Amino acid sequence: MTDPRFDVLVVGAGPAGLAAARRAAESGARVAVLDDNPTPGGQIWRARPEPARWLSGYQVILGARVIAAPAAGCLTVETLQADFEIGYRALILATGARERFLPFPGWTLPNVMGAGGLQALAKSGLPIAGKRIVVAGSGPLLLAVAGYLRGHGARVALIAEQTERAALLRFGASLAAHPGKLRQAVELRARLLGVPYLTGCWPVSAQGAERLESVTLRRGAKNWTEPCDYLACGFGLIPNTELAEMLGCRIGASGVAVDDDQRTSVPAIFSAGEATGIGGLDLALVEGEIAGYAAAGRTREASSRFALRQQHRRFATALEKAFALRDELRSLAAPETLVCRCEDVSYARIRACSGWREAKLHTRCGMGPCQGRVCGGAVEFLMGWRSESVRPPLYPARVESLARSGQDR
Amino acid sequence: MKLLVNGKPVEAPAGSMVSAAVALAGAWLYRRSVTGEPRGPLCGMGICFECRVTIGGKPHQRSCQIPCAEGMEVRTDE
Ligand SMILES: Cc1cc2nc3c(=O)[nH]c(=O)nc-3n(C[C@H](O)[C@H](O)[C@H](O)COP(=O)(O)OP(=O)(O)OC[C@H]3O[C@@H](n4cnc5c(N)ncnc54)[C@H](O)[C@@H]3O)c2cc1C
Numbered sequence: 001m002t003d004p005r006f007d008v009l010v011v012g013a014g015p016a017g018l019a020a021a022r023r024a025a026e027s028g029a030r031v032a033v034l035d036d037n038p039t040p041g042g043q044i045w046r047a048r049p050e051p052a053r054w055l056s057g058y059q060v061i062l063g064a065r066v067i068a069a070p071a072a073g074c075l076t077v078e079t080l081q082a083d084f085e086i087g088y089r090a091l092i093l094a095t096g097a098r099e100r101f102l103p104f105p106g107w108t109l110p111n112v113m114g115a116g117g118l119q120a121l122a123k124s125g126l127p128i129a130g131k132r133i134v135v136a137g138s139g140p141l142l143l144a145v146a147g148y149l150r151g152h153g154a155r156v157a158l159i160a161e162q163t164e165r166a167a168l169l170r171f172g173a174s175l176a177a178h179p180g181k182l183r184q185a186v187e188l189r190a191r192l193l194g195v196p197y198l199t200g201c202w203p204v205s206a207q208g209a210e211r212l213e214s215v216t217l218r219r220g221a222k223n224w225t226e227p228c229d230y231l232a233c234g235f236g237l238i239p240n241t242e243l244a245e246m247l248g249c250r251i252g253a254s255g256v257a258v259d260d261d262q263r264t265s266v267p268a269i270f271s272a273g274e275a276t277g278i279g280g281l282d283l284a285l286v287e288g289e290i291a292g293y294a295a296a297g298r299t300r301e302a303s304s305r306f307a308l309r310q311q312h313r314r315f316a317t318a319l320e321k322a323f324a325l326r327d328e329l330r331s332l333a334a335p336e337t338l339v340c341r342c343e344d345v346s347y348a349r350i351r352a353c354s355g356w357r358e359a360k361l362h363t364r365c366g367m368g369p370c371q372g373r374v375c376g377g378a379v380e381f382l383m384g385w386r387s388e389s390v391r392p393p394l395y396p397a398r399v400e401s402l403a404r405s406g407q408d409r
Numbered sequence: 410m411k412l413l414v415n416g417k418p419v420e421a422p423a424g425s426m427v428s429a430a431v432a433l434a435g436a437w438l439y440r441r442s443v444t445g446e447p448r449g450p451l452c453g454m455g456i457c458f459e460c461r462v463t464i465g466g467k468p469h470q471r472s473c474q475i476p477c478a479e480g481m482e483v484r485t486d487e
């Protein structure tokens with residue numbers, strides 16, 4: 001086994017990971033952070049200046065993804081050029097979340113993208129100025145994305161939010177207990193003046209020959225078609241728990257299960273941020289700080305932030321309730337609609353199976369390069385199945401990386 | 410930054426990813442699925458693998474995670 005090169009190793013350079021690394025490094029630990037992205041910041045701080053405030057006192061390794069864990073205290077990491085092993089005494093999993101995608105006829109057409117997905121691509125240089133865009137799905141992310149797109153010259157035709165107005169109003173009232181969030185909401189709404197925000201509305205199909213040309217929406221008894229260049233569509237977020245699962249950590253109902261100190265069920269492994277449950281920026285930051293302090297042995301500093309975390313967790317619970325997905329979305333996919341985009345497996349073929357294991361075996365659903373990261377969230381919602389085992393490699397890896405991670409076993 | 414996308418020269422702003430260069434070249438089809446359907450980026454964050462293209466002769470590269478570089482040669486639909 002490799003020597004522990006780092007006292008604390010953090011996977012994920014989003015807000016949670018950066019806060020964890022900063023606090024652990026301040027506590028005197030030798031710290032490194034790894035991320036698959038070529039720049040630090042995770043999802044919300046993509047192409048933003050905020051990460052700079054948190055980047056000091058530790059090593060940052062970018063464009064590097066963890067693909068396997070050949071032994072306790074050791075991870076196999078792959079970059080574009082090479083692969084290597086990295087040792088740790090304590091590990092913090094701050095792997096964040098991804099969007100939940102739900103299949104509907106036409107969702108595989110080019111230019112139908114995630115909501116956060118289109119925003120991320122635009123931040124990476126995809127031209128959106130002058131484009132007509134429909135934003136759809138669920139959650140506060142839709143507003144953030146619409147605000148960003150509009151601010152960068154896109155014509156946002158409308159925002160379709162599947163949840164009902166009544167649930168949103170209750171949520172809005174609960175914001176009074178979180179003045180910071182309320183201010184953000186009001187500012188966002190101001191940036192979106194003139195853009196219809198349709199509640200109880202969702203996409204039923206996307207049309208186009210070789211790429212998206214229009215989307216059909218439903219609201220109440222009414223169906224209509226909107227021409228558009230892009231459809232930005234995501235139905236909330238789901239935690240990235242694959243690495244934690246591979247390491248044997250217990251997964252709870254909302255994500256990686258952790259105790260007060262953000263410790264997982266596996267000794268010396270912590271988790272923080274949206275990998276442990278969806279809660280937004282403030283919760284990710286405070287959880288990261290707690291995990292960083294705790295991993296460096298400073299439990300007093302960690303516990304001084306428990307009350308703040310509790311406050312942000314209450315907000316997360318209200319959020320989850322307000323944006324719960326409606327049953328009608330379960331009938332969006334037609335029998336021939338593809339659910340697994342890697343292996344082109346239709347809804348009808350998946351429905352004919354008795355569970356995940358059979359679906360994987362007989363249809364290869366979830367067995368392609370995304371390894372179920374896209375179809376998994378849909379299958380969970382449509383069928384109620386949860387994938388049970390995660391095996392290395394976590395991503396399709398080069399043959400050399402695999403051979404290497406096997407040698408040390 | 411100058412790149413070649415399917416032989417066509419494109420100018421990509423500094424800091425952009427290969428996914429953007431493909432769009433700037435006017436292409437929307439990044440790859441074809443196992444049954445031949447046209448596909449383009451979905452997640453923008455490296456997990457869906459729908460944005461795969463060939464970069465400098467290396468196939469199946471996730472264009473949303475790879476920064477543009479001067480003189481890069483990119484091919485879609487391979
Ligand atoms: C696409 C998207 C866009 C979003 N945009 C916004 C927004 O505009 N506004 C807003 O308020 N909220 C947004 N959110 C919500 C956002 O997730 C949180 O607010 C916040 O970013 C959570 O921080 P985090 O540190 O927990 O995770 P993240 O910011 O998601 O960071 C996790 C990091 O871990 C890395 N990672 C994961 N697995 C591995 C691995 N195996 N190897 C190496 N690296 C790995 C990822 O590359 C990522 O950078 C967005 C979410 C998504 C999914």
Ligand code: FES
Binds near residue numbers: 453454457458
């Ligand atoms: S768009 Fe999903 S991996 Fe690039």
